[in-house]
Amino acid sequence: MKLIGKALIAQGGGPTAVINQSMAGVIDEARKHDQITKIYGALRGVEGIINEEFIDLTQETSHNLEQVAHTPSSALFSTRVKPDENYCKSIFKVLKAHDIRYFFYIGGNDSADTVHIVSEQAKLDNYEFRAIHIPKTIDNDLLVNDHTPGYSSAARFVMQAFSGINLDMRALSGVYIGIVMGRNSGFLTASAAAAQNFPDDGPHLIYLPERPFIIEHFVADVQKVYLQHGYCVVSVSEGIKDPSGSPIIVSLLRDIEKDAHGNVTMSGTGALGDLLTQAVKEKLKISRVRSDTFGYIQRCFLGCVSDVDQKEAREAGENAVQFALSNSCDGSVTIHRVGDYVVEYRMTPLAELAGKTKHMPDDFINAAGNHVTNAFKDYLRPLLGSNLPSTNRLKAPKVPKILKVNT
Amino acid sequence: MKLIGKALIAQGGGPTAVINQSMAGVIDEARKHDQITKIYGALRGVEGIINEEFIDLTQETSHNLEQVAHTPSSALFSTRVKPDENYCKSIFKVLKAHDIRYFFYIGGNDSADTVHIVSEQAKLDNYEFRAIHIPKTIDNDLLVNDHTPGYSSAARFVMQAFSGINLDMRALSGVYIGIVMGRNSGFLTASAAAAQNFPDDGPHLIYLPERPFIIEHFVADVQKVYLQHGYCVVSVSEGIKDPSGSPIIVSLLRDIEKDAHGNVTMSGTGALGDLLTQAVKEKLKISRVRSDTFGYIQRCFLGCVSDVDQKEAREAGENAVQFALSNSCDGSVTIHRVGDYVVEYRMTPLAELAGKTKHMPDDFINAAGNHVTNAFKDYLRPLLGSNLPSTNRLKAPKVPKILKVNT
Numbered sequence: 001m002k003l004i005g006k007a008l009i010a011q012g013g014g015p016t017a018v019i020n021q022s023m024a025g026v027i028d029e030a031r032k033h034d035q036i037t038k039i040y041g042a043l044r045g046v047e048g049i050i051n052e053e054f055i056d057l058t059q060e061t062s063h064n065l066e067q068v069a070h071t072p073s074s075a076l077f078s079t080r081v082k083p084d085e086n087y088c089k090s091i092f093k094v095l096k097a098h099d100i101r102y103f104f105y106i107g108g109n110d111s112a113d114t115v116h117i118v119s120e121q122a123k124l125d126n127y128e129f130r131a132i133h134i135p136k137t138i139d140n141d142l143l144v145n146d147h148t149p150g151y152s153s154a155a156r157f158v159m160q161a162f163s164g165i166n167l168d169m170r171a172l173s174g175v176y177i178g179i180v181m182g183r184n185s186g187f188l189t190a191s192a193a194a195a196q197n198f199p200d201d202g203p204h205l206i207y208l209p210e211r212p213f214i215i216e217h218f219v220a221d222v223q224k225v226y227l228q229h230g231y232c233v234v235s236v237s238e239g240i241k242d243p244s245g246s247p248i249i250v251s252l253l254r255d256i257e258k259d260a261h262g263n264v265t266m267s268g269t270g271a272l273g274d275l276l277t278q279a280v281k282e283k284l285k286i287s288r289v290r291s292d293t294f295g296y297i298q299r300c301f302l303g304c305v306s307d308v309d310q311k312e313a314r315e316a317g318e319n320a321v322q323f324a325l326s327n328s329c330d331g332s333v334t335i336h337r338v339g340d341y342v343v344e345y346r347m348t349p350l351a352e353l354a355g356k357t358k359h360m361p362d363d364f365i366n367a368a369g370n371h372v373t374n375a376f377k378d379y380l381r382p383l384l385g386s387n388l389p390s391t392n393r394l395k396a397p398k399v400p401k402i403l404k405v406n407t
Numbered sequence: 408m409k410l411i412g413k414a415l416i417a418q419g420g421g422p423t424a425v426i427n428q429s430m431a432g433v434i435d436e437a438r439k440h441d442q443i444t445k446i447y448g449a450l451r452g453v454e455g456i457i458n459e460e461f462i463d464l465t466q467e468t469s470h471n472l473e474q475v476a477h478t479p480s481s482a483l484f485s486t487r488v489k490p491d492e493n494y495c496k497s498i499f500k501v502l503k504a505h506d507i508r509y510f511f512y513i514g515g516n517d518s519a520d521t522v523h524i525v526s527e528q529a530k531l532d533n534y535e536f537r538a539i540h541i542p543k544t545i546d547n548d549l550l551v552n553d554h555t556p557g558y559s560s561a562a563r564f565v566m567q568a569f570s571g572i573n574l575d576m577r578a579l580s581g582v583y584i585g586i587v588m589g590r591n592s593g594f595l596t597a598s599a600a601a602a603q604n605f606p607d608d609g610p611h612l613i614y615l616p617e618r619p620f621i622i623e624h625f626v627a628d629v630q631k632v633y634l635q636h637g638y639c640v641v642s643v644s645e646g647i648k649d650p651s652g653s654p655i656i657v658s659l660l661r662d663i664e665k666d667a668h669g670n671v672t673m674s675g676t677g678a679l680g681d682l683l684t685q686a687v688k689e690k691l692k693i694s695r696v697r698s699d700t701f702g703y704i705q706r707c708f709l710g711c712v713s714d715v716d717q718k719e720a721r722e723a724g725e726n727a728v729q730f731a732l733s734n735s736c737d738g739s740v741t742i743h744r745v746g747d748y749v750v751e752y753r754m755t756p757l758a759e760l761a762g763k764t765k766h767m768p769d770d771f772i773n774a775a776g777n778h779v780t781n782a783f784k785d786y787l788r789p790l791l792g793s794n795l796p797s798t799n800r801l802k803a804p805k806v807p808k809i810l811k812v813n814t
Contacts, residue, residue, distance in 0.1 A: 055803040168480050
């Protein structure tokens with residue numbers, strides 16, 4: 001029997017460049033099916049649900065919806081709130097009152113956990129509805145998925161940034177340390193490797209949360225590269241940890257700021273970059289050492305997007321509706337690489353990925369733990385999308401010296 | 408009588424996204440004139456000259472040259488060295504030995520000063536040659552010019568970054584402080600204003616080196632915006648100064664690092680952003696306050712370029728050759744806005760801009776000194792180039808509440 005009622009869409013966690021594509025995919029697909037009577041959007045994720053802050057997306061024009069789909073960040077706004085059981089009880093009161101039978105929540109592993117709790121609560125309450133999680137995270141840290149919407153565009157940004165920085169440092173020499181997002185998974189930091197065009201291009205070193213960070217090894221690595229190439233470009237994850245597993249940045253910040261999920265805030269401060277800069281300056285006596293923390297520039301930058309990412313985010317949203325209507329179970333839409341390059345969308349039980357973190361697999365990290373492997377580069381390449389800009393060098397030969405004043 | 412001999416091209420100072428367009432413009436144009444017998448490139452600016460580190464650009468293929476023209480950063484590498492009289496005497500020995508009669512130096516006001524010294528030295532030495540300065544700087548701080556190649560692309564990057572950040576902060580609330588390059592001139596920091604699409608979009612506040620920065624006023628401004636909009640996005644120049652004219656960042660850095668021109672290094676550290684973040688957190692009790700220092704990401708980002716900027720950088724290079732051949736004086740190629748939007752390239756005596764700094768004119772800054780005027784937005788708009796991405800919002804109406812649990 002067909003489940004007839006309203007659909008509700010919400011967006012949770014950190015925004016991405018393509019999260020609105022998933023929302024537009026849900027709306028577009030839902031409009032084609034009579035059993036979905038209306039499509040609501042909750043403003044600010046689960047917060048918007050308990051506060052009944054809904055907008056009627058049924059009344060959104062197609063053209064504007066398409067423009068919003070191409071706009072980065074969460075058009076429905078977001079939240080860091082993680083519902084407990086009581087919070088979920090409030091959610092159900094609202095869902096029932098509004099006759100909402102389909103719930104689509106676009107988010108990361110914390111949001112998947114929310115969908116899972118809501119789904120379980122619905123069963124306990126004997127309330128018939130479908131709760132579907134649609135993946136989204138620039139960190140690419142969702143289990144089961146080959147990769148997640150949002151990652152590929154952020155990776156493209158990181159790649160384009162490091163391409164320019166590599167040329168900048170090559171022109172003026174010195175050491176550059178770029179701090180990239182990635183609390184526990186190094187996928188985004190590792191994507192800087194795609195900037196390596198010529199064999200001696202940076203990033204020459206990459207440090208990930210998956211391997212212990214030992215500052216003496218880091219300094220020795222930088223020295224080696226600097227002596228070889230005359231400059232050194234480094235990509236460092238904000239989440240690098242000491243051998244005990246404690247994040248380096250934690251010992252740096254006197255007042256540790258935690259979000260509602262108990263996560264330490266790592267972005268929005270230049271402290272880690274400044275620490276590493278200081279270490280290189282003091283120990284190697286290199287005067288030109290620079291660091292930037294990519295921070296919030298990297299996840300929603302307007303106009304730097306992977307078209308593959310856009311397409312997949314859209315399809316994930318469309319598939320969510322298809323699964324909700326044709327499957328009689330709740331779950332998460334997951335992306336699976338089944339060809340080179342082809343993906344497939346499947347329905348996965350929420351318990352398999354909710355609240356869990358995927359890390360970089362061992363074969364993506366080199367033996368020294370300071371760079372990636374070609375296997376990772378092969379994994380990343382198709383995700384970055386088409387029309388990827390590249391860099392070139394002059395090839396003109398040297399002119400013989402005449403005076404040789406300085407030789 | 409025609410001056411016959413070789414041409415030498417060099418690039419100085421910080422790189423830009425279009426500096427190689429100017430180089431390609433010189434090469435392309437020079438190849439059309441027999442009196443220029445060969446075209447050399449000096450590696451690492453004036454350093455490359457005294458060390459005779461030349462490459463023979465005459466042997467560069469057209470296709471590769473075009474690819475390099477589209478590659479950001481200085482393909483001939485750069486230098487921060489500023490020649491004194493002795494340094495210039497060494498330069499002349501080399502110029503004479505290689506029969507170089509045309510010298511094209513692409514750079515900012517320090518490079519213009521170098522060209523000026525070299526030009527004067529040539530007259531003293533009675534050595535017949537042409538020394539031409541081609542403008543380049545993301546800071547847009549060259550006198551006489553309406554604007555300079557390199558600025559428009561960096562401005563486009565800053566605009567696209569703030570567009571994304573505005574949406575990010577709008578989705579999750581809080582205060583964001585973006586530190587943008589600009590030691591003494593606020594043009595680049597001010598370009599964030601182009602990100603304002605809807606009237607309540609950020610950046611809501613902009614602080615420039617042209618106005619004294621008083622931290623109490625800054626905190627009060629942030630509070631006012633935050634109460635009005637629920638979030639606040641701020642663009643701050645790295646070069647903001649206290650009422651005595653001393654840069655805020657100087658008092659923050661124990662060991663002040665200066666480059667060869669006596670300039671304090673302001674980029675490559677998150678210290679200023681962290682200071683302002685701390686002030687807002689402590690005084691306003693707002694928990695979510697984030698800061699990023701744009702640093703080196705902004706000036707050579709691969710794939711974010713203004714086509715207007717590309718064209719003008721190219722034309723500046725081409726005009727440099729034309730002026731060198733048809734005028735019998737040295738000078739700087741300057742860009743003048745003569746229509747809406749049309750520019751003209753002129754030859755300006757080096758003394759008029761060498762070593763000097765252009766600031767934001769008063770009518771580009773609002774009365775409160777915390778934002779720009781529409782006059783500035785009108786000035787900036789045509790420079791950003793075509794196909795500028797924009798942002799959109801959902802327009803769906805609110806759904807009436809049923810339970811009103813929380814009201």
